[in-house]
Amino acid sequence: MTRARTTETPEPHLDAGAAASNHPDAPEAPDPRVTRSRQRTLAAALDLVAERGVAGATIEAISARSGVAKTTIYRQWPHQGPLILDAFRAIAPDPPTPNTGTLRGDLVVLLGGLADALRSGPAGALMPALLDASQRDLDFAQLHAQESVRRHQPVLAVLQRGLQRGELPADVDLRELVDRLAGPVFHRRFITGLPLEPSFTERVVDGVLRAP
Amino acid sequence: MTRARTTETPEPHLDAGAAASNHPDAPEAPDPRVTRSRQRTLAAALDLVAERGVAGATIEAISARSGVAKTTIYRQWPHQGPLILDAFRAIAPDPPTPNTGTLRGDLVVLLGGLADALRSGPAGALMPALLDASQRDLDFAQLHAQESVRRHQPVLAVLQRGLQRGELPADVDLRELVDRLAGPVFHRRFITGLPLEPSFTERVVDGVLRAP
Numbered sequence: 140m141t142r143a144r145t146t147e148t149p150e151p152h153l154d155a156g157a158a159a160s161n162h163p164d165a166p167e168a169p170d171p172r173v174t175r176s177r178q179r180t181l182a183a184a185l186d187l188v189a190e191r192g193v194a195g196a197t198i199e200a201i202s203a204r205s206g207v208a209k210t211t212i213y214r215q216w217p218h219q220g221p222l223i224l225d226a227f228r229a230i231a232p233d234p235p236t237p238n239t240g241t242l243r244g245d246l247v248v249l250l251g252g253l254a255d256a257l258r259s260g261p262a263g264a265l266m267p268a269l270l271d272a273s274q275r276d277l278d279f280a281q282l283h284a285q286e287s288v289r290r291h292q293p294v295l296a297v298l299q300r301g302l303q304r305g306e307l308p309a310d311v312d313l314r315e316l317v318d319r320l321a322g323p324v325f326h327r328r329f330i331t332g333l334p335l336e337p338s339f340t341e342r343v344v345d346g347v348l349r350a351p
Numbered sequence: 352m353t354r355a356r357t358t359e360t361p362e363p364h365l366d367a368g369a370a371a372s373n374h375p376d377a378p379e380a381p382d383p384r385v386t387r388s389r390q391r392t393l394a395a396a397l398d399l400v401a402e403r404g405v406a407g408a409t410i411e412a413i414s415a416r417s418g419v420a421k422t423t424i425y426r427q428w429p430h431q432g433p434l435i436l437d438a439f440r441a442i443a444p445d446p447p448t449p450n451t452g453t454l455r456g457d458l459v460v461l462l463g464g465l466a467d468a469l470r471s472g473p474a475g476a477l478m479p480a481l482l483d484a485s486q487r488d489l490d491f492a493q494l495h496a497q498e499s500v501r502r503h504q505p506v507l508a509v510l511q512r513g514l515q516r517g518e519l520p521a522d523v524d525l526r527e528l529v530d531r532l533a534g535p536v537f538h539r540r541f542i543t544g545l546p547l548e549p550s551f552t553e554r555v556v557d558g559v560l561r562a563p
Contacts, residue, residue, distance in 0.1 A: 191406075192404050192406070265486070267483035268483050268486075270479035270482065270541050271480050274477070287543055314543065314545060315545075315551065317543065319531075319535045321538055322535035322536070322537060322538030322539070323531045323534035323535070325537060325541075326529075327530045330482075330499050330533070331503070331530055333526060347562075
């Protein structure tokens, strides 16, 4: 049990807009030192989650690893949970909501994007650490639940549009369709470990659309 | 991030048969001291996984927690991975393969059992720790993959029987159906957190059977 799997945790890519987004009344051009310390903080948080899980990525440890003072970190994040979630958002940014003209087309784009992110992105390897933290820590579980609701907005939006176009029966439970669409992709990535090919995600979409 | 969620890790229930199962040539009645030390070892392993994740449940730590000597532990398990998996099997024993006469009936029993185990059993709360360990540790990932294959035998058996009875098209990919059946249950338990009601698992089964 000693060989560590290499977990890629590249520097999160943050543009100036992202750095300023927590500060709606900040000046247009954010202080580059703030952007740099924010980036170092998020990168250290990801490294520590990869090494020790969320429980090991305390503000204390993130400060020590990044060299960013704890007071500076607390100025941007009230506690550990929102910092960890911001670090994940930086490496797994929200996909745009597609608009291909058909529900099937939109779902194939979204589910293919999810499969790509889970298969090859660093967020995929770190995701179980978030799920694990949610089982251990009620505050983190609450943040994670809010994050899930936010993440599912694009798929709910395309389902809602499909419903309005008559591509789904009027009495369908859209949140249940989210579980039936995304669930098989998660299961294949984390449980069965079979290949996450585009043909698989397309068949999942077709199965749900044929029997919603 | 300080409130710890209570994770129930009851003593694993091990009968004499289970204790002897690793020793096909052991005498009929196992030494009760062996059974007791095995039980203490597995209970300590579960406690430590709940507290620290798989990485924190080393043989060293399990020995210290259980009071069972390391040499005694190594006599039963060559290293940490098989011990952790045995501890999980003790709290989440394999369900019997149902035989209700129809594929739908069998799948409803199996998927309902999975939902119950993930929702209310201690194994559900600890499962993300296993997934997390599989992302960090190649040896553990390999053991976990073998365990998944073993765990899916009942559902593959009922699918195979349904195929033979003509309840599924001849060209269907049975392993893909496993992802499409179990995936939504995992997703609801760990991602969306919506209620895992019997009506949900029944609709998942019906969706897959109407559009396999």
